[in-house]
Amino acid sequence: MGVRTMLKISKVIIAIIVIGFSSYLLITKNFELMPYLMLFLAILMLVTGLIEYQRNRKGFWGYLSILVSLFILFVSIRGFFFN
Template identity: 55%
Template sequence: MKMVRIILALVVIVLSSYSLIAQTFELMPYYIFFLGAFMLVTGFVEIQKDRKGFWGYMNIVISLFLFFFYIPYFL
């Protein structure tokens, strides 16, 4: 899971950096998708560590929210 989090974080950083440098928003749906995937994995890791607190569940809820509202951009 650690490697998946690192890869997703790098993808998010690269896409957002490109978007800022080129000042184009064409890649924004992909950026949001990978950000949601990163938050979903982070939430699962927090829950697996027996930190069944607020932030693990909040990360999962926010990622599902992002996926739900950005699905029309991919279809």
């Protein structure tokens, strides 16, 4: 199993986790788990950026996904410590 295949599988698993968290938060309207959702969203964006980077598309979208994931990770960490 190659690295690209592992990234694609992990992307699907993390996307399911993100959808599950967001559905739970929308249904219950209990937003205490929002930092966890943001953390998994940051990981999903990072994996997406790495997949784009490995496709030899070292252009705008790969780097943008990685930068967005770092920003979301920063917001998630602030949510953990200041909430």
